[in-house]
Amino acid sequence: MNRSALECETDAGVPDSDKLFRFVVHGVLLNAIGAAGLLGNGLSVLVLSRPQMRSSINCLLIGLAACDTVLILTSVLLFGITAIYPYTGGLRYYYYNVCPLITPYAYPIANVAQTMSVYLTLIVTVERWVAVCHPFRAKALCTSSRARWYVFGTAAFAFVYNAPKFFEAEVITVSDPITEEVIYCVQADLDFRTDKYVVIYIHWMYLVVMYIVPFSALAALNACIVRQVRRAQAERARLSRVQRRELGLATMLLVVVLVFFLCNILPLVTNAFEVFLGDEFENLDPLVKTSNLLVTINSSVNFVIYVIFGEKFKRVFLKLFCAGRIRARGTRDSPEHTRDDSLASCGERMSLRLARNGTLARSERLSRMRPRRASPSPAVYYPAPPPSSQMTEMTDAVGSPATTPPSPGRWNGHTRLPF
Numbered sequence: 001m002n003r004s005a006l007e008c009e010t011d012a013g014v015p016d017s018d019k020l021f022r023f024v025v026h027g028v029l030l031n032a033i034g035a036a037g038l039l040g041n042g043l044s045v046l047v048l049s050r051p052q053m054r055s056s057i058n059c060l061l062i063g064l065a066a067c068d069t070v071l072i073l074t075s076v077l078l079f080g081i082t083a084i085y086p087y088t089g090g091l092r093y094y095y096y097n098v099c100p101l102i103t104p105y106a107y108p109i110a111n112v113a114q115t116m117s118v119y120l121t122l123i124v125t126v127e128r129w130v131a132v133c134h135p136f137r138a139k140a141l142c143t144s145s146r147a148r149w150y151v152f153g154t155a156a157f158a159f160v161y162n163a164p165k166f167f168e169a170e171v172i173t174v175s176d177p178i179t180e181e182v183i184y185c186v187q188a189d190l191d192f193r194t195d196k197y198v199v200i201y202i203h204w205m206y207l208v209v210m211y212i213v214p215f216s217a218l219a220a221l222n223a224c225i226v227r228q229v230r231r232a233q234a235e236r237a238r239l240s241r242v243q244r245r246e247l248g249l250a251t252m253l254l255v256v257v258l259v260f261f262l263c264n265i266l267p268l269v270t271n272a273f274e275v276f277l278g279d280e281f282e283n284l285d286p287l288v289k290t291s292n293l294l295v296t297i298n299s300s301v302n303f304v305i306y307v308i309f310g311e312k313f314k315r316v317f318l319k320l321f322c323a324g325r326i327r328a329r330g331t332r333d334s335p336e337h338t339r340d341d342s343l344a345s346c347g348e349r350m351s352l353r354l355a356r357n358g359t360l361a362r363s364e365r366l367s368r369m370r371p372r373r374a375s376p377s378p379a380v381y382y383p384a385p386p387p388s389s390q391m392t393e394m395t396d397a398v399g400s401p402a403t404t405p406p407s408p409g410r411w412n413g414h415t416r417l418p419f
Helices: 016-048 056-088 092-133 135-141 144-167 195-234 241-300 302-309 311-321 352-356 360-369
Strands: 169-175 182-188
Touching: 016 056, 016 241, 016 302, 016 311, 056 092, 056 144, 056 241, 056 302, 092 135, 092 144, 092 169, 092 182, 092 195, 092 241, 144 195, 195 241, 241 302, 302 311
Parallel strands: none
Antiparallel strands: 169 182
């Protein structure tokens, strides 16, 4: 395909090998994984929002899926589609006339979504840590109403922290007087991105806020959860059916966090290289492109984890989409008739047999009229379910990424927009 000679200054002199690598990593892999991730996150939100799935942690996971969806969309718009033109010559209009105009808005929104994804992953871990290690406090702290406030608070923090990024980029117009062709190029606003701004905000604050703080907290909290899960597995034969289900939930969320760590190790390394190596970081551009791919993978893979490790998520998903192809297994395993609320050795207990036989309301009335002393439980993980309207607050659930900021003068598809 014939290409116009008009191009942005940062596109000149890019080796063909770099164009090929970018096309494979971003144009093929990132776009394919992003498309699958968008479908998976949409299905996750649909399943998690069902009435029988209502719980505090599900509310957090819906917010996490929404953030991951925004992050995937911005990744595809800024990296995936723009990787096609330099190597194939196609989609030139998008490359030079659409993407530059949306970049000053898509880039900070991507950073907001990234920040929310990281800290919602941390909040999910905190919620599980409270429920597993401090079950007597979980009844008050792990509620759906509080979870919604946690999501809103995380969003407010993400917007405030990333507000300066709305002013980092500027769009310039480049025209050819002979052909009268007009293209747009994105570059850093050097009046705003001063050297001090780059060192303090882009390098060090990004490293601390997006990596050191959340990674350290996730490591410490998950170490406590793993220790408690191991204790529970030693007494697994003595656990009730509901407690075993809660143990599976804790294990599933550990897998979510493990994937988060694995997909963000390389972005952490590249960010550290940029901080400490300075200009030599330009030689590591393939690592940056690979980091962007890993961020997209992390935002796309949670649905697979939910299906593999989330027992109730899988049941509800199959009921929604495969109801006509699978034989009903009776009310015992039906999501509508089985209450998966956590049980603990404090507070009143509810008879699971009565709940499965359709006499849940009668059981609750009897519990309120005649409080019973709870018998000791061999292993305590989560608080007892509230007696009436808040019963659905503690049901089981199913259960994020960062890359590095740009160097001051590089704002095109061959350098990176850091998120």
